[in-house]
Amino acid sequence: MSAQTDFVQLGHGSGGQMMKRIIDEVFLEAFGSPELLAGNDAGVADLPASSDRIAMSTDSFVVTPQFFPGGDIGRLAVCGTVNDVATSGARPLYLSCGFILEEGYPLADLRRICRSMAQTAQETGVRIITGDTKVVERGKADGVYINTAGVGAVPQGIDLSGANCQPGDVVLVSGTLGDHGIAVMSQREGLAFSTPIVSDAAPLNHLIAAVLNAAPRTRCFRDPTRGGLASTLNEFAQASGVVITVDEDAVPVKPEVRGACEMLGYDVLQVANEGKMVAVVPAEEAQAALAAMRASKYGEDAAIIGEVSPCLGADARRSSANWPSMNRADTASDQAPDADIPAIPTGSVRVRTPWGSTRILDMLVGEQLPRIC
Amino acid sequence: MSAQTDFVQLGHGSGGQMMKRIIDEVFLEAFGSPELLAGNDAGVADLPASSDRIAMSTDSFVVTPQFFPGGDIGRLAVCGTVNDVATSGARPLYLSCGFILEEGYPLADLRRICRSMAQTAQETGVRIITGDTKVVERGKADGVYINTAGVGAVPQGIDLSGANCQPGDVVLVSGTLGDHGIAVMSQREGLAFSTPIVSDAAPLNHLIAAVLNAAPRTRCFRDPTRGGLASTLNEFAQASGVVITVDEDAVPVKPEVRGACEMLGYDVLQVANEGKMVAVVPAEEAQAALAAMRASKYGEDAAIIGEVSPCLGADARRSSANWPSMNRADTASDQAPDADIPAIPTGSVRVRTPWGSTRILDMLVGEQLPRIC
Structure with missing residues (x-):
């Protein structure tokens, strides 16, 4: 018996429910370390024989086309990993990068990508300290794939997690949603809009540092990449056992992006972003966090978009494993088996x-926009 | 004008001279951090606000077939990065892993790979703490590609580098050469030998720790993967400005591997290994290092294979950039421009x-055995 479900499908890379399933059933099943089970975008771990903690994250980038309005695969590869490391509250320091090149790829394009990576790394203040190159035959890749892994230092006392949200907290987003997904898709499909749509690819480590400084009790950050705001908030809601409510009117969306989404039938809240940050903060720090975002580069359109409330009725934390972007409540600090707990109704957002x-x-x-990052 | 040299060729992933060129001219040109320019298999860097140093390394694995006698892509992906981190003298601690999956890949094979990774990680004592999954369409990859990045803690006082070799030093190898390359190639090409040839894929962090304990003045380690012993020793010789001489008779090679190499026209000293370590140690510590290797798992066939001597005549250190496996002498600690120094004759080994x-x-x-790791 060999069903379609026995094989990898595009939806397994979507950032949505199918990806969550392959992560739970294949990767966490094999690798379930406490850091992975904590379910954040970066693993935070101790250095033995010292009090230092590091945060580590990785992403592979397979976006097509490699150059698009507002960015390229190189800028994405640096921003994506720097942002994931920064969501832990760490100061991103070092990157590795691994290139998988297809035979016949133009070296001029590779040079352009590397210059973009170098420039973006400089903007973030991280250094690329190690790398690797592999070449595969024609037809065994699609030009260039890039993996980056990043390491940062976690300041003492910082302990951010998607499982930290509490009723009464406020949800912020650092700017307009949907720009990256629609920009790449329109470039790929040759769609032209009257106002050009440009990717938001940007490094947000400085913005996060500013928010943490202004709102030190911030619960968590996450960048709403594949799966968009919908995946990020569902991950938070499931990990924290809460309901999150968003005011659709309050979510900043560029008119041209809204128009494209309506035309194409996408929910902008499910479209990928590459230069936006979602933050959950206690209500009393919300204005300070908002002001810090708005004063930061890449945060001028920041907005308060929703709030956290308790689960209704018998709702409780739902076990929900993650790799690295879906949450699982039963981490080391919460080992109670949840067999007796009724499942939370789907849609805690x-x-x-x-x-x-x-x-x-x-x-x-399933999959909405394959190979968006 | 568009010559063949304007495009990526298979030889750019060979571990040999063409790879060195793309690293020098593309990657180091763009990213030239001091850690990269130091030219070792792992970048070693400080953590600010502490005296801790970390070592970081990365490798992507594109081996075909994914399962071969003695190992699989998962075991390789863990061993390769753990070994590279360990060559710095660091204790490997944490791994990231990024999967690029081709649509249609059997989930059963992916599960098998992940179990192998988990088992190998357990053997090494490292934990996988973060990960990423991307899926590309059919025909845009070859089943599964895996990137791992690794982080380790570098003990105080340890400063290993391929640039540390000195005349009088002794060269050791931890076991038989050529097993991995010939095993994968014969599996791929359907060649059958009377004695089956099995990959040596193995984690060597415990072996390295034992050698460092027995021979604390060890100059450097490197695992002779793509490009084989030839690349490793040329990198050492160029980085240190020395001549390395190997006794061919002393190099351990299994008879069946030697036979296969003769039949196929390969120099076994250029064939890839995935479970061997080269070490350069001061002569007075050579016997202790050898005994430590032989007492270690995976080191029973260790041998002393050569020695280091000074360059002849006007020979001197040659600038030779690296990413991460070729050396460059003009690191931070050796900034003298070498414009006035005559080039060393090629063949310092x-x-x-x-x-x-x-x-x-x-x-x-160029390329000898593409996609061997």
């Missing part, structure tokens, strides 16, 4: 529409 | 043949 109604905001099921 | 003659052992020029 809700959207208040401009018409006063409420809808459930779920994770993507 | 020599082999004494069993017949008493001497030949130059050069790096591979």
Whole structure:
């Protein structure tokens, strides 16, 4: 018996429910370390024989095309990993990069990508300290794939996690949503909009540092990449056992991106971003966090978009494993088996529409925009 | 004008001279951090606000087939990076892993690979703490590519580098050469030998720790992967400005591997290994290092294979950039421009043949066995 489900499908890379399943059932099943089970975008771990902690994260980049309005695969490869390391509250320090090159790829393009990586690394203040090159035959890759891994130093006392959200907290986003996904898709499909749509690819480590300084009790950060805001908030809601409600009207979206999404049938809240940060902060620090975002480069359009409330009825934390971007509540600090706990209704994220109604905001099921990063 | 040299060629991934060129001219040109320019297999860097140093390394694995006698891509992916981190003298601690999956890849094979990674990680004592999954369409990869990056803690006082070799030093290898390359190649090409040839894929961090304990003045370690012993020794010779001479008779090679190499026209000294370590130690510590290797798992066939001597005539250190496996002498600690220094004759590695003659052992020029790791 060999069903379609026995094979890798594009949806397994979506950032949505199918990706969550392969992570749970294959990767966490094999590798379930406490750092992975904690389910954040970066693993935080001790250095033995010292009090230092490091944060580590990795991403492979397979975006097509490699050059698009507002960025390229090189800028993505640096921003993506720097941002993931920074979400832990760490100061990103060092990057590795591994290139998988297809035979026949133009060296001029590779040079352009490397210059972009170097420039972006300089903007972030991280250094590329080790690397690797592999070449595969024509037809065994698609030009160039890049993996970056990043390491940062976690300051003492910092302990951010998607499992930290509490009723009463406030949700912020650092700017307009959907720009990256729509920019890449329109470049790929040759769609032209009257106003050009440009990727938001940007490093956010300085913005995060500014928010942490202004709002030291910040619960967590996450960059809403594949799966968009929908995946990020569902991960937070499941890891923390809370309901998150978003005001659709409050979510900043560029008119041209909104128009493209309506035309193409996408929910902008599920579209990938590469230069935006979601933060959850206690209500009393929300204004300070917002001001810090708005004063930061890449944060001028920041907004408060929602709030956290308790689960209704018998709702409770739901076990939800993650790799590295989906959460699992049963971490080392929370080992209680949850067999007796009734499942939380799917849709612990809700959207208040401009018409006063409420809808459930779920994770993507399959794949929406393959190879967006 | 668009010559063939304007495009990526298979030889750019060979571990030999062409790879050195793309590293020098593309990657180091863009990213030239001091850690990269130091030219070792792992970058060693400080953690600010502490005296801790970390070592970081990365490798992507594109081997075909993914399962071969003696190992699989998962075991390689853990061993390769753990070994590279360990060559710095660091204790490897944490790994990231990034999967690039081709649509349609069997999940059963992916599970098998992950179990192998988990088992190998356990053997090494490292933990996988973060990961990433990307899926590309059919025909845009070859089943599965895996990147791992590794981080280790460097003990105080340890400062290993390929640039540390000194005349009078002794060269050791931890076991038989050529096993991995010939095992993968014969599996791929469907060649059958009377005695099956099995990959040596193995983690060597415990062996390295034992050698460092027994021979604390060890100059450097390197695992002779792509490009084989030839690349490793040429890198050492160029970085240190020395001549290295190998006794061909002393190099351990399994008879069946030697036979296969003769039949296929390969120089076994240029064939890839995945579970061997080369060490350069001061003569007075050579016997202690040898005994430590032989007492270690995976080191029973260790041997002393050569020695280091001064460059002849006007020879001197040659600038030779590296990413991460080729050396460059002009690191932070050696900033003198070498414009006035005559180039060392190529072939600073020599082999004494069993017949008493001497030949130059050069790096591979192009590609010998593509996608061996």
